Every structure is written in C-alpha cells, then in structure tokens.
Amino acid sequence: MARLSDIIEEFIKQMFNENADTDNVVFIQRNELADQFRCAPSQINYVLTTRFTYERGYLIESKRGGGGHIAIKQLEYDNSNQREEIINQSIGDTITYHNAHALLNHLFESGVIEERECEVMKIAINDRSLASADNKNKLRADILKAMIMVILS
Template identity: 60%
Template sequence: MARISDTIENFIKELLNEERERQVLIQRNELADKFSCAPSQINYVLTTRFTYEKGYIIESRRGGGGYIVIRKITYDDKAERLNVINNSIGESITYGNALSILDHLKDTKSITNNEYEIIKISLNDRTLASVEDKNKLRADMLKGILAVVLS
C-alpha cells in the first residue's frame, strides 16, 4: 500500500500531466479533505516532492480562499536549462540536493541511467572524503559534469 505522501504526489503529477500549460492550481484544504489528511501533510509533499531542484516552482496565493500554483519548469533551450541548473546548484551543494537534481534529470530523460550512476558515485561523500569543503567541490564538479553531459 502506498504512503499517503506518495498518493498525493502522484495525484498532483497526474494533474500536471493533464494540463497543457504545465501548471495546476490547488487549494491545500480541499486537497487535504480529498485525502483525509491534515493540511500540513500537503505542505510536506509540496516542500519535499515539488522542489526547484526536482523541476517545479511553487507559488502561494492569498485571498479568495487562497491557493497554490504548482508549475513544471520547462526549458526553451540547452543554455537556459544549464543556467537554471547552475543557479540551483549555487556555490555549494549537499549530496542529497545533488541527487535531487540528478533524479530530475534522469526522470526527464536528460541523462541516461549510466550517466546518473557515474555522476552519483563521483559526488558521494566517500569519494570526496579527503576534501575539506566537500559541498563546494561537489557543486563545482556537478556544474562541470553537467556542462559536458547536457551540451
């Protein structure tokens, strides 16, 4: 049996797939009622499963009952995509956040499974064990690798 978080995530992703504009408007309380859960559970799903690193933008709107806009990021060209990814990586990145970006790239078929595994192993904490600032080096490596792989 799927966890409620997985069920909510899949429901929102199905809504996004049905929309041509790649965005959906939801009301947190209505969604919580639909799944018989607390609104905080909806917040949890939004903040952990629909992040910028995973290819989504979340906007909260107040008034009129309030609603949340979930938008799937699309890229017009390769340079724009790489720029967005590099901004997301920043000057320093944890292994978990790097994996979120890689998962998104694999899910969108921007990288192959083999590329995913090679990049993942090159960025893990054990590989970078002797480095003082792992997160900075990891960010620099990820940017360099993706510049080659995504070009």
C-alpha cells in the same frame, strides 16, 4: 501500502499528465486537497516542500487570500541558456548529496541525461568519493555543474 505522502505526490503528478497542454502548471487549493485526502493541510505542505522542490524540477508559487491557490510549475529545459541558468540556480555554490541526488534523478526523469550518466555522476559526487575534501558540498557543486554542462553542450 503506500504512504499518504506518496499518494498525494502521485496525485499531483497525475494532474500534470492530465493537463499536459497548460504550460506545465498545476493549480491546487491546499485546503480542498487536504479535505479530499482526509488529512491536515500541513500534510499537503509537507509533500509540496519535500517532493516538489527546485532540485526536483518544480517551482512553487503561492497566492494567498480569497480564492488563493498554489501553482506548481514543472520546469522545462527549452534551450541551453535556460538549462544552464536552471542548473546554476539549482546547485548554487554548494549542494548536499541529498539535493544533488534529487537533481540528478529529475534530470534523468526529464530525459535530459541518460541513466548511465546519472549513475556515474552520483558516484563521482558521493561523500566517499569526496572523502579528502575539506568542503565536500562546495566541491560537489563545482563537479556537478561541470559534468552537467559538458553533457548539455
């Protein structure tokens, strides 16, 4: 049986599929969604903060107050400058293997990179490959940015 977090994630992703013509933005109201799934609003927050991250290709914007909502924007890679900017913002100066893994999966799922490229990059940046490095996360970020930029050029 699927966990509630997985079900909520799939529900939100399905909303993107159903609203494909609306600039890749989905609007939700946390309390209404929590009522629909009979869970606490914090469960919705958990799904948003762990499953809809920048590394996974999403941007979350929250509008508070009466009629407030949460906008979930699926990032697009329209041109090489935009791709480079998003990659640099996603990776930054350092990146953990977990976040790098999520970013690579997103790039694969978005069709930006091929499965083989994704798997090779995961191996190149895993902790075992970087065992002799003093600052693995910095080296991982530098290697990852370089590999992605070569593939996208």
